[in-house]
Amino acid sequence: MANRAYNFNAGPAALPLEVLQQAQEQFIDYAGSGMSIMEMSHRGAIYEGVHNEAQQLLRELFGIPDNYKVLFLQGGASTQFSMIPMNLLAEGKSAAYVMTGSWASKAFKEAKLIGNAVEAASSKADQYKRIPALSDIQIPENAAYLHITSNETIEGTQFTDFPDTGDVPLIGDMSSDILSRPVDISKFGMIYAGAQKNLGPSGVTLVIAREDLVSDSPKTIPTMLRYDTHASNNSLYNTPPSFSVYLVNLMLKWVKANGGVAAIAAANAEKTKLIYDAIDGSGGFYRGFADAASRSQMNITFRMPTEELEKQFIKESEQHGFVGLKGHRSVGGLRASTYNAVPFASCKALAEFMADFQRRNG
Structure with missing residues (x-):
């Protein structure tokens, strides 16, 4: 299309023209069903096939090990800022955060509302113009996890390598650079990302998590904020953002088709x-x-x-x-x-x- 804008939006962001055209072609009648996928039951075989295929494509493209769950949630990465400490920050433990900019600061702020959260490293003194050296990251002995923001969209900084945290789960907010480069998933306990930058449209949030971290959430957390609710129900406990998941599916096929x-x-x-x-x-x-x-x-x-x-x-x-x-x-x-x-x-x-x-x- 000659009149397509040069789209440099930070999010929601550009989608491939091929993906948009395919969605347009299938918008009214998906797979000969006589319905748009937006009109279908999320319990039906057609939608569930799209849902499961998207999970499998993610596993294939991103090299996700078998002992990790792939979840499609709602509420954006900002809801994960709270869900992570609610589910993983036990009493007597500390949540450690590497402070790299605006989004790391927001995640840290939410964690402090839930329990004890500490800074493991920070580049605030340098106006967040750099990523702290991995050798500067100090993980407390009682750490429940170490949280990093792999790419800061506002300051324009990005981790080139990730810290080795040993037995402490490494959690990465990859909202703005997921699937932009290969990543060793096994170094992380959890990765999460809003879809609206590299994965598809707004409305769905991806969580990739080691099964042991999401299989038994504290019973005091509301049902919808428990990871085990979604992990045990294939992200279908309640109605998912089905059209957004469908577009994620198309986006993943585009990534695969492009090598x-x-x-x-x-x-x-x-x-x-x-x-x-x-x-x-x-x-x-x-x-x-x-x-x-x-x-x-x-x-x-x-x-x-x-x-x-x-x-x-x-x-x-x-x-x-x-x-x-x-x-x-x-x-x-x-x-x-x-x-x-x-x-x-x-x-x-x-x-x-x-x-x-x-x-x-x-």
Whole structure:
């Protein structure tokens, strides 16, 4: 489609045109049923097949071991901020958090409402421009788990490697970089992610968790906030966000058709390099926010000489079909979110626009 926007939104974010077209074709009549999948019972064989296929595709593409559960939940990653300590932070234990930016801070804030939560490391003193060194992470002896945010969408930083936590479960909020690169799932006790950046549309939250962590939740927690409720019912205890799960299924098939996670990671590196090169080669006209060693492959954050120029950049970019380049309101500046479904052509067009804008305003 010639009129597709250059979509750099941070979330909900770009979906592949092929996925949207397939959903459009199947919207009214799914699999010859005479119904949209939105109209079907989640107890029926057709929806359950889509649901189970999505789980299996995730296992295949992400290399999820057999002793892990794959759950489709609701409430976004923000609900997981509370569910995790409610289910896993026992009395006498501490929840340890690596403070890397806005989303890590929100998760930490919720944990402190539930029990004892401590900072294991922090880059706050450096304005969250970097990921703390793994050697700086201090896990308390009584730790129930260590929580990390693998990619900070607002600051534009990302873990390049993950800490070895031994017997302490490592929990990762991968909302903004899941399936963007291969990950050794066995290093984690739990991974969770909102779907609306790399997995599909908003409405469904993925949880990948070791069975021992989700098989016996405390009996004092409300039913819907217990992991064992969902683990023992194949995420079908209540009505799931069925259309969102269906679109996740289509998105996973798209990832597979495009070579799998390793191929997606190579494509991501190639396309984001275009924009980082435009920043680094600008002689200071564009300034990357994150330290080079901590730069995200998903969210490219940068500033310009003045806020007036930044506003002009946003205005002109919108006139040229670019969407979502304004930085988060809490930090300002500019941000290009280059998730899996953002095409190479969009990143190339942005790099060219940046060069042209600098020629005219530098």
